[in-house]
Amino acid sequence: MKNIFYDKSKVDYGNLLFPRRALWMLLIPLIIEQMLNSLMGMVDTLMVSRVGAEAISAVSLVDSINNLVLQVFAAMAAGAAIICSQYLGRKDEKGCNDAAKQIVLTVVVISSVIMIIGVGFRKPLLHLIFGSVEEAVMTNAQMYFLITALSYPFIALFQAGAAFYRACGNSKFTMKTALIANVANIVGNTLFIFILQMGAAGAAISTLISRAVCAFVVFYALRKPGYAIQLKNYFSIRPDLNLIVKILAIGVPSGIENGMFQFGKLAIQSTVSSLGTAAIAAQAMTIIFENVNGMAAVGIGIGLMTVVGQSIGAGRQEEAKYYIVKLAGYAEVAMIISCILVYIAARPVTVLAGMSEESTALCMQMILAITIVKPILWVPSFTPPNGLRAAGDVRFSMITATLTMWLCRVALSIFLMRVVKTGPIGVWYGMFADWGVRGVIFTIRFVRGKWLRFKVI
Numbered sequence: 001m002k003n004i005f006y007d008k009s010k011v012d013y014g015n016l017l018f019p020r021r022a023l024w025m026l027l028i029p030l031i032i033e034q035m036l037n038s039l040m041g042m043v044d045t046l047m048v049s050r051v052g053a054e055a056i057s058a059v060s061l062v063d064s065i066n067n068l069v070l071q072v073f074a075a076m077a078a079g080a081a082i083i084c085s086q087y088l089g090r091k092d093e094k095g096c097n098d099a100a101k102q103i104v105l106t107v108v109v110i111s112s113v114i115m116i117i118g119v120g121f122r123k124p125l126l127h128l129i130f131g132s133v134e135e136a137v138m139t140n141a142q143m144y145f146l147i148t149a150l151s152y153p154f155i156a157l158f159q160a161g162a163a164f165y166r167a168c169g170n171s172k173f174t175m176k177t178a179l180i181a182n183v184a185n186i187v188g189n190t191l192f193i194f195i196l197q198m199g200a201a202g203a204a205i206s207t208l209i210s211r212a213v214c215a216f217v218v219f220y221a222l223r224k225p226g227y228a229i230q231l232k233n234y235f236s237i238r239p240d241l242n243l244i245v246k247i248l249a250i251g252v253p254s255g256i257e258n259g260m261f262q263f264g265k266l267a268i269q270s271t272v273s274s275l276g277t278a279a280i281a282a283q284a285m286t287i288i289f290e291n292v293n294g295m296a297a298v299g300i301g302i303g304l305m306t307v308v309g310q311s312i313g314a315g316r317q318e319e320a321k322y323y324i325v326k327l328a329g330y331a332e333v334a335m336i337i338s339c340i341l342v343y344i345a346a347r348p349v350t351v352l353a354g355m356s357e358e359s360t361a362l363c364m365q366m367i368l369a370i371t372i373v374k375p376i377l378w379v380p381s382f383t384p385p386n387g388l389r390a391a392g393d394v395r396f397s398m399i400t401a402t403l404t405m406w407l408c409r410v411a412l413s414i415f416l417m418r419v420v421k422t423g424p425i426g427v428w429y430g431m432f433a434d435w436g437v438r439g440v441i442f443t444i445r446f447v448r449g450k451w452l453r454f455k456v457i
Helices: 020-049 053-089 093-120 122-130 135-149 152-167 172-195 199-221 241-273 277-313 317-352 357-390 394-420 425-448
Strands: none
Touching: 020 053, 020 172, 020 199, 020 277, 020 317, 053 093, 053 122, 053 135, 053 152, 053 199, 053 241, 053 277, 053 357, 093 122, 093 135, 093 152, 093 241, 122 135, 135 199, 152 172, 152 199, 152 277, 172 199, 241 277, 241 394, 241 425, 277 317, 277 357, 317 357, 357 394, 357 425, 394 425
16 A cells, blocks of 8 residues: 555565664664763753853853764764665675775864864854853853864764664664763763863863763774674775765765754854853753753664665665654654653753753743744654665755755844844744744655665665
């Protein structure tokens, strides 16, 4: 029977690439990993917030830049997962390993260049974007940026290595690694922030160390036999331009999409920074809450790339469609539950963070709106597109996301804050508009099936 999404008669339910148990073995560690990362990020923010409003404001502002960079690395990791998944779907382990080596080389070069630029130009960059902030905030921001920029190659390598494991269907190892790294980050924060009294710089040092540990653990494990992807003798890797072009063909559009997404948020954050320290602190905490309530669905979306990638590599197009619909349903249930739980926890967390009454009121106003709207609009705009990207349809996703970002989220948000004077909640009204438009466009793209015409390998 054929519905608007896929032809059920062409799906061999008795011989699925990922039967129910295998699917949950992939998804559950990914969900736990993403939730742990966000919860640890919340704890990290709470610990920094105890130092003072200037420190948390500095960390929030710099992290808006860091997140831009991290999204570029995440896009490269997504490209790694897509390419390796498709090779494994067609049972070509040699091609998969060759691609993995070129991915490592590409990631090292790109992340190192970005690190050098970040370290060398941090002061003019911060003054250009956040020139109107208080002097104490700017001083903290410069130090925090210097140290965290040194961690760029480590986080880029960790994300690439984690993508290799996910492409093999093994997400449990990266979940354990992320847990160890996050716990190490909290211990480091305790030492550097509270015992050594290093403030925002202490938080940055802890982040640097935990990311270095992550990268080392993952790549040490990739040397061991037993996995489809094994990496050894890194210094013997030489550039293979054909493979690098394939990698960049996926990674660059995804990187531009993610980069534009974060750059748009950075433009908005620049406007929020002009609203005062209370608004900056409220927005920083709201972003943490919004990240947490979406992490389960994000984990499902990451798993979807592996599942669809292997399905496409094996030539099972209808099965790929089936998984997109199935996992979008899982993501919707996860989103509803997590939004409710985060809203219940929001006020106690703001109290623990020692936020001012003004910041708390602004934060609760924004998280209420998010709790109502996000379960309706978020999943169609983010989960199915991961499946489309896994099939190679990355340019359409890049163009759509970039246009909706700038026309809906950025332009509308800045208009609402500067002209209508809505305050920081204007950011979220613009975001809701972005989610809604994206969801409609990507649903139409999925139903029409043009995304199946692309070839990655």
